[in-house]
Structures are given as C-alpha cells and as structure tokens.
Amino acid sequence: MTDPVLDAGALRDRALRSLTTARDRTTLLTTCVEDPDLTAQHSPLMSPLVWDLAHIGNQEELWLLRAVGGREALRPEIDGLYDAFEHPRAERPSLPLLAPGEARAYAAEVRGRVLDLLESTDFHGTRLTEAGFAFGMIAQHEQQHDETMLITHQLRKGPRALTAPDPEPAPPFTGPAEVLVPGGPFTMGTSAEPWALDNERPAHVREVEPFRIDTTPVTNGAYLAFVEDGGYTDPRWWTPDGWAHIRRHGITAPLYWRRDGGQWLRRRFGVTEAVPPDEPVLHVCWYEADAYARWAGRRLPTEAEWEKAARHDPATGRSARYPWGDADPTPQHANLGQRHLRPAPAGGYPAGESPLGVRQLIGDVWEWTASDFLPYPGFTAFPYKEYSEVFFGPEYKVLRGGSFAVDPVACRGTFRNWDHPIRRQIFSGFRTARSEDS
Known part of the structure; x- marks a missing residue:
C-alpha cells in the first residue's frame, strides 16, 4: 500500500510543505548559536555546521535546478567543496568553505529558484520528476542533515542552545x-x-x-x-x-x-x-x-x-x-x-x-x-x-x-x-x- 495517487496540485503542495518544514528546521539549527560555533568542528566525526548548511543548498541546486530544471550552475566552483565523497569530515574545517553569511545567502537563493521551478515542473515528465520524486529526495536529504546537525549540537560543548x-x-x-x-x-x-x-x-x-x-x-x-x-x-x-x-x-x-x-x-x-x-x-x-x-x-x-x-x-x-x-x-x-x-x-x-x-x-x-x-x-x-x-x-x-x-x-x-x-x-x-x- 502506498500514498494515494495525487494530482499535480496536491503533489506541489506536498513538495512545498516538505521543503519548507526542512528549511525551517535547518534555519533553527544554524541560527541558535553564534557564527564561531557554526565554523568550528565540534568533533572529528562531524562536519562544521556551516558545511552542512552549504551542502544542503548545493545538493538542492545540483538535483533540482540543474538536473530537473536544466539551469546553469550558480556556483560551480564550490561543487567539490561540498561533495561528501571528496573530502572526509575530519578535513572539512581546513577547506575554503563559504562563511556563514555566504552559506545562508546561497541556500536562500537556491531555494527561491527551486520554488519557482516547482510551479512549472511536469510531475510525469521523467523518472526523476515522477510524483515529485526529486523534490521528495531533496526534502529527505535536508532532513537527514538536520538530524546530523542535531547530533553535532549534542556533541558541542557549552550551554544549551536548543530547547523543546x-x-x-x-x-x-x-x-x-x-x-x-x-x-x-x-x-x-x-x-x-x-x-x-x-x-x-x-x-x-x-x-x-x-x-x-x-x-x-x-x-x-x-x-x-x-x-x-x-x-x-x-x-x-x-x-x-x-x-x-x-x-x-x-x-x-x-x-x-x-x-x-x-x-x-x-x-x-x-x-x-x-x-x-x-x-x-x-x-x-x-x-x-x-x-x-x-x-x-x-x-x-x-x-x-x-x-x-x-x-x-x-x-x-x-x-x-x-x-x-x-x-x-x-x-x-x-x-x-x-x-x-x-x-x-x-x-x-x-x-x-x-x-x-x-x-x-x-x-x-x-x-x-x-x-x-x-x-x-x-x-x-x-x-x-x-x-x-x-x-x-x-x-x-x-x-x-x-x-x-x-x-x-x-x-x-x-x-x-x-x-x-x-x-x-x-x-x-x-x-x-x-x-x-x-
């Protein structure tokens, strides 16, 4: 048994809700501490929080703007920095990563263009877009990094930054x-x-x-x-x-x-x-x-x-x-x-x-x-x-x-x-x- 078949409007609504929920969580996890905590590596097992933030934006650009939308790359020079297989977590603090403000601006620009793309996507065009799969994949990817960032918050020394x-x-x-x-x-x-x-x-x-x-x-x-x-x-x-x-x-x-x-x-x-x-x-x-x-x-x-x-x-x-x-x-x-x-x-x-x-x-x-x-x-x-x-x-x-x-x-x-x-x-x-x- 699966979800009922949804029409295009319902698929857009589902994709929008999922992307928005993920971004709200990402925003909370990256604004509840000061910038030095975003750029620090709190454990060699984990990336700096600012790497996760820009990586989320980069994956969204790669799969939605480029693969689905056929758009030109916004920041092709950073693809290697945010390739999870190219650089182990322990090495990421030494890379020339985007600063917190740049990372936020980049992720926000990508998201704005993705929301425009969502309005015009044919959900029956390709296997990647069938039933909104690519949008769902990216929402899941961001939420998985939100869990990773929460793990980093647990590893972080210092006073409580999150409450619930x-x-x-x-x-x-x-x-x-x-x-x-x-x-x-x-x-x-x-x-x-x-x-x-x-x-x-x-x-x-x-x-x-x-x-x-x-x-x-x-x-x-x-x-x-x-x-x-x-x-x-x-x-x-x-x-x-x-x-x-x-x-x-x-x-x-x-x-x-x-x-x-x-x-x-x-x-x-x-x-x-x-x-x-x-x-x-x-x-x-x-x-x-x-x-x-x-x-x-x-x-x-x-x-x-x-x-x-x-x-x-x-x-x-x-x-x-x-x-x-x-x-x-x-x-x-x-x-x-x-x-x-x-x-x-x-x-x-x-x-x-x-x-x-x-x-x-x-x-x-x-x-x-x-x-x-x-x-x-x-x-x-x-x-x-x-x-x-x-x-x-x-x-x-x-x-x-x-x-x-x-x-x-x-x-x-x-x-x-x-x-x-x-x-x-x-x-x-x-x-x-x-x-x-x-």
Whole structure:
C-alpha cells in the first residue's frame, strides 16, 4: 500500500510543505548559536555546521535546478567543496568553505529558484520528476542533515542552545514484555511508495520463521542492569571485534553517561541530568546492543524480522506503510521531527502500535538490527550510486525505525539507515528478539 495517487496540485503542495518544514528546521539549527560555533568542528566525526548548511543548498541546486530544471550552475566552483565523497569530515574545517553569511545567502537563493521551478515542473515528465520524486529526495536529504546537525549540537560543548518540550508523561508500561510474530512470508520493501529511496526497492517476498520480539525498545533501566552486572568487563558477551573496540577505547557505558557517586548521569544538549530509567537507551553502538542481547539470553532481530514486526498485518496478510496502517504519522503515532529532544518513555504512543502489539517501532530511537546493509533482489541504483550502492557490504549494519530527530518525510516502515558498528554519536538504541523455539 502506498500514498494515494495525487494530482499535480496536491503533489506541489506536498513538495512545498516538505521543503519548507526542512528549511525551517535547518534555519533553527544554524541560527541558535553564534557564527564561531557554526565554523568550528565540534568533533572529528562531524562536519562544521556551516558545511552542512552549504551542502544542503548545493545538493538542492545540483538535483533540482540543474538536473530537473536544466539551469546553469550558480556556483560551480564550490561543487567539490561540498561533495561528501571528496573530502572526509575530519578535513572539512581546513577547506575554503563559504562563511556563514555566504552559506545562508546561497541556500536562500537556491531555494527561491527551486520554488519557482516547482510551479512549472511536469510531475510525469521523467523518472526523476515522477510524483515529485526529486523534490521528495531533496526534502529527505535536508532532513537527514538536520538530524546530523542535531547530533553535532549534542556533541558541542557549552550551554544549551536548543530547547523543546518533553514528551507527554505516561503511566509505566505494564503490557507483555515480548510479542510473538508468526512465521511465514511477507512483503518486504516497496515498489510503489512514490518517495521511497533506491535501497527500499523493490518489494519482494521474504520468508521469516516465527520469533518473539520486545514490545518496546530496551530501556536505560534494563541496560543499566547489564552495566552493573559487569557487562563491559566480561568478554563472554562480546564479539571479538566488539571486545577489542571497547577495550581499546575504554568504553564502560553508553556515550554521554557518567557515574557520580551512586548515581548515573548523562549530558543531553548542554544539560546534565539523571539517566531516566524508563526511556529507551540511547547512544549505544551495534557492539553494545549485541552484547546486551547476548547477556539477556536473546539476540538482535534481523532486518527482515524487524520489518515484519513493523508492517505485517496477520488479519489481512498485507504489509502496511507504518505499524498503525497507511496513514501518515501524526504526533499521536510517534515521536518524530525534533518535536521533543529526547525519546518518550518506553511503551508510549499506543496509537502507533502494530497489529501484533509492538510499540515505538517508528520514532524515539534508531534500532540496530543483526543484518549487514545489502541490496534487495532486483536492486537498481537511482538516481546515483553514492546514495546506497557504495555502502553495501558487511562493514555497515542496518538501523530501522527512525528517532526523535527524524522527520516523517524521511521515516517509514520500509526506510533503511546504516552505519558502522562502532558508531555511538547517532541517536541509536535497540530491541531484542529470540527464535520461537529458543
């Protein structure tokens, strides 16, 4: 099931809303600090914020003004500076980047011309413009960089620069700890979702054995039991690579956690606070998630298992766009869009529950899976190999579901994220699973 077919006016409205929402978020993330914070590199893992800002404008110019509109380049001399594959993040501060004022002006000029182009685009002209795909791709690209910039804000030292209301308080979750997902075939991926990216395609049938999966993501309180039981000092729970990694880097708890006497504290966007036990654990790498699962006598779900838990409706046998059905996300369904700058307590958002009873599969925290990032059968790179194809292989693990930092335009039941198994600065958590016969 996909979005209903939209006429040209509705497609323009959708593209305009998506582009505008993304730009509003970009503006907030790049105006809440002074220019020196925009040009500084707050971690070698991340770009300076000003690089992200101009890169957003450059990609929009490349794909919308040049590729769709056939326009001449506005600033061809900067293309190499903002090519993510040409310069590693650690080197970007040494490049002759646009200053903050120039970057803002460039991104604004591109956007003004894009809005003019949007009014005249034929949404049935080419594969790139079919159903507004290129506009949706660029909106998703900007929102992905908005999440990247939020990660940079979390890494940034100094006082809080961003504020947001906390999620609505909810009573402690008292439902079942795990849910049975029946075995059998289901449809994974999509061939029809208009703005789905190449690695989500094509739809294909997967056979999955029956398994049980956590009803909610693993919480800080549950993870703390692993920490307190000596999980980080016991090689039994770790893969050889994982054990070598945590020993080499002296890792003893999730990123941003520290013990103060008998209390565990965390730093979150410039504020130090007690670790909330009922929130999904955040800022753990794949090795940590895998070790916890082993310690708990369980395992990480495969990517196919995760997607079946998130999309399969056993009553109809079909795969929905989201756990709750085909309707676009609302604030009642999931914690998305940087509306809150933290996960909601585990067990929240009952309106977002899957037909099988699994909660918070969308939003709150990206969830590590056991699977390597690989193409689906029949995969075709589009519109460029560097989006997905160059990353396929065992070096990357798949994450699913999105986080509180992800906008709905860049998050759906088929959306695939991936990263190195050592990454912890991302908004990553996990849930565990077990085979039905275990």
